[in-house]
Amino acid sequence: MTPENFLDLPPLLGARGTIRLPGSKSISNRILLLSALAQGTTDIRDVLLSDDTERMLDGLRKLGVVVDQLESHVFRVQGCGGDFPVKDAELFLGNAGTAFRPLTAALALSGGHYKLSGVARMHERPIGDLVDALRALGANIDYLVNESFPPLEVFPATLSGVARISVSGEVSSQFLTALLMALPLLDREVTVEVVGELISKPYIEITLAMMARFGVAVQRNGWRSFIVAAGSRYVSPGVMYVEGDASSASYFLAVGAVGGGPVRVEGVGSDSIQGDVRFVDALALMGAQIEQGPNWMEARAPVDGKLKAIDLDCNHIPDAAMTLAVAALFAEGTTTLRNIASWRVKETDRIAAMATELRKAGATVEEGADYIRITPPAQIRHAAIDTYEDHRMAMCFSLAAFGAEGMRINEPNCVAKTFPDYFARFHEVVQAVPVIAIDGPSASGKGTVAQRVATKLGFHFLDSGALYRLLAMAAQRDGVALTDETGLAALAERMEIRFEGEQIWLDGALVGDELRGEQCAAAASNVASLPRVRAALLNKQHAFRRAPGLVADGRDMASVVFPDAVLKIFLTASAEARADRRYKQLKEKGMDANIAALLLDIRVRDERDTRRSVAPLQQAPGANLLDTTALSIEQAVQEVLIRYSAK
Ligand code: DC
Numbered sequence: 027m028t029p030e031n032f033l034d035l036p037p038l039l040g041a042r043g044t045i046r047l048p049g050s051k052s053i054s055n056r057i058l059l060l061s062a063l064a065q066g067t068t069d070i071r072d073v074l075l076s077d078d079t080e081r082m083l084d085g086l087r088k089l090g091v092v093v094d095q096l097e098s099h100v101f102r103v104q105g106c107g108g109d110f111p112v113k114d115a116e117l118f119l120g121n122a123g124t125a126f127r128p129l130t131a132a133l134a135l136s137g138g139h140y141k142l143s144g145v146a147r148m149h150e151r152p153i154g155d156l157v158d159a160l161r162a163l164g165a166n167i168d169y170l171v172n173e174s175f176p177p178l179e180v181f182p183a184t185l186s187g188v189a190r191i192s193v194s195g196e197v198s199s200q201f202l203t204a205l206l207m208a209l210p211l212l213d214r215e216v217t218v219e220v221v222g223e224l225i226s227k228p229y230i231e232i233t234l235a236m237m238a239r240f241g242v243a244v245q246r247n248g249w250r251s252f253i254v255a256a257g258s259r260y261v262s263p264g265v266m267y268v269e270g271d272a273s274s275a276s277y278f279l280a281v282g283a284v285g286g287g288p289v290r291v292e293g294v295g296s297d298s299i300q301g302d303v304r305f306v307d308a309l310a311l312m313g314a315q316i317e318q319g320p321n322w323m324e325a326r327a328p329v330d331g332k333l334k335a336i337d338l339d340c341n342h343i344p345d346a347a348m349t350l351a352v353a354a355l356f357a358e359g360t361t362t363l364r365n366i367a368s369w370r371v372k373e374t375d376r377i378a379a380m381a382t383e384l385r386k387a388g389a390t391v392e393e394g395a396d397y398i399r400i401t402p403p404a405q406i407r408h409a410a411i412d413t414y415e416d417h418r419m420a421m422c423f424s425l426a427a428f429g430a431e432g433m434r435i436n437e438p439n440c441v442a443k444t445f446p447d448y449f450a451r452f453h454e455v456v457q458a459v460p461v462i463a464i465d466g467p468s469a470s471g472k473g474t475v476a477q478r479v480a481t482k483l484g485f486h487f488l489d490s491g492a493l494y495r496l497l498a499m500a501a502q503r504d505g506v507a508l509t510d511e512t513g514l515a516a517l518a519e520r521m522e523i524r525f526e527g528e529q530i531w532l533d534g535a536l537v538g539d540e541l542r543g544e545q546c547a548a549a550a551s552n553v554a555s556l557p558r559v560r561a562a563l564l565n566k567q568h569a570f571r572r573a574p575g576l577v578a579d580g581r582d583m584a585s586v587v588f589p590d591a592v593l594k595i596f597l598t599a600s601a602e603a604r605a606d607r608r609y610k611q612l613k614e615k616g617m618d619a620n621i622a623a624l625l626l627d628i629r630v631r632d633e634r635d636t637r638r639s640v641a642p643l644q645q646a647p648g649a650n651l652l653d654t655t656a657l658s659i660e661q662a663v664q665e666v667l668i669r670y671s672a673k
Contacts, residue, residue: 034432034568035432037429037431037459038457040285040286045292048445049072050268050270050271052271053299056236061262063240067105071266077446078124090111091105109136123151123372130178137182137183143176144176151371152197154175163216165183189216196223198226203230210237215256218252228300242259272303273444274421275323279306279323283314287326296319296320311338312335313330334357335359336361338350338362341365347366348369349425352422352425355387359401362400363399376416386411388402406428408434410436417443420438420440421448432571462479463584465597469607488567489579491579492530494550494551495546501553511556511559514558514559515561518562567587592670593650593666594646597662598654605627606621
C-alpha cells in the first residue's frame, strides 16, 4: 500500500460546527435525466459534482443532449422530449446505479441502439427484474455477458401494447424508479404492479415528487401499483433546486452525536423529500439530542453523554443505516439493524464488508442474510479499514476515529462517488487530539523543553529520536546491516517499544545508557536517512497521539508525522550556547569534555543535518521560531506554554 492509498485519521476528542451539504446524488441524477427527457430548457442548481453525477452527465452528452455548466454547481439542460439525438451509442456508467437503471429504461423505450456497461462491480449487480419488465413492454434487450446482469445491449423496441406490467420490489427500488421515469416516453396508459414487498420506499417518493415537478402526476394505489396516464409528457419547470444529500448528512450528524456537538447540517431538514432524513429518528432513539428546521438538522450527544444500542428495522433508510452500524461502536449494548438485505447488492456486499471491518475495530458482529448485530468492544482498536470501492464504507468509518487510537482508512478516494471533499469537510468539524511539535538542531535543549511542556500539560511525550536510536540498537542486536533498508524497515515494524517515565523498553528488555551514547547516535543518524525506515516508523509515532494530547520532539514531527500539529516550534540557540550546554551536561555526568571539540562537532552536525536529502533540519512551514540562546530551560518552557494557550 503506497502512502497515497490510505488516510490516517488522528484520534478525535470532539466535534462541533456547521456543514453545508453537497447536493443529493439521488435527486441530482433524477433531475438531470428528467430534464433531458422533458420539453424545454431546465436550469438545475446545487447539482452534486461527483463520480456518479459525472457518469449521468457524460451519458446524456453521449446521447446528444446539450448540457452546459453555467456555474460550478449549475447546469442547463436542453430537453429533447425523450427523443435522444444520438441513436447509436455506447455508455460507460461506472458504478452509478442511479444512472444505469434509469438510463436502461429510458433507452430501451427510445428507439435507438445502445450498449450500457460499467465497472466490474456494476456487472455483478442484478438488473434482471428491470429487464423483464421492460421486455414485457416490448423492449429488445440482450445481456452481453451474464444473464440478468449488465453489460446490456439495447435495440429499438417492438412495442407490445401491454397495459399492465409487473416488477419486483424486493431487490432494488431503482427498478421501479427507472420504469416510472421512462413510461411517459410511451404514448399510452401503463400500470406498474409491484410484486413482493417494495424495499427502500422513500426513494420512490423522491421519484414521484420529481416527476410531478416535471408535470407527470403518477396515480398510485399505495405501494402496490402505479399508473402513468396516456398523454403524460415531461415539461421543464424552468428551474430546479437540488436538496442537500441526506445520506451524506448522516455522517456529520453521527459525528455530532458521538463527538459532543452540536454539529449542524444545512441543505436538508424537516421539509426534505429524502427518506434518509429519518436517520435523525434513529439517532434520537440512541439518545442523541436532535433539533431541526425546514432546511437544517443538528445533533449533539445524549444528555448523559452515552449513546444506547437500538434494534431497528432500517428498510426505509438503507444507506444512512450504515452510519448507525459504525455509531453502534459507541453505544452501550448490542445494536441490531434489520431488513437490510439490499446492502448485499450495493457498491459492495455491505453486510459482509461492514461485519469484517467492525471486527477489525474489535466489535463482536453477527451477520445474517438481511441483518447485522453489533456489540462494541470495551475499547475501539486502531485498524486499517478496507473500503471495497464503496464511498459509504470510507465515510462511515471516519466516525470510528473517535476511538482512543484514531483509525486508518484505506483507499479513501472512493468517497468521490458522492462526496469528493468529504474528508476535508470532516476535518472542519472535528477536533483531533492536539499535538505540539518541537524540532530544532541537536543540543538545542528541545528534548528537555518538550518533555517538561508535556509534564506541565499532562500530555504524552514522544522522543522520536529515541525510536531511531532504538532501531539502531535492535539492528546491532540482530545483526542487521545499517545498509539493509528492507531488513531495517521490517525490524522497525516488528520491534516493540515501551516508554515508562524515564525508562525505555525494547522487546521486553530495559534499555541502558548506551541509547544516549555517541555510537548509537551515529548509527541512528544512518538508519534515519532511509525512507522506508521512516515510513515504517510512522505508525509507531502516530500511536503516541492519545488524549488529552501529545508533545512530539524530532525532525519531521511538524511536517511529515503530525502536519496538523496545533503548535509547531522550531527551537534553536547559537552553536556556542549549545556547545556550552552540552559541555555542562557532560561534566555533570562526570564525563570528559572539550568545549572546542564540542563546538566543532555541533557545527559539522548542523551542516550535515541541514544538507541531508531525507528529513533535513529546517524550520517547517508554519513553525514558530524560538531562539533560546538567552533563555533558561524554564523560560523556554514558559514561552512554549504561552504560545500554546494562545492557540
Ligand atoms: O534526537 P536524537 O539525537 O535522539 O536523534 C537520533 C537520530 O535520529 C538523529 O540522527 C536525528 C534522527 N531523527 C530523525 O531523523 N527524525 C526524527 N524525527 C528524530 C530523529
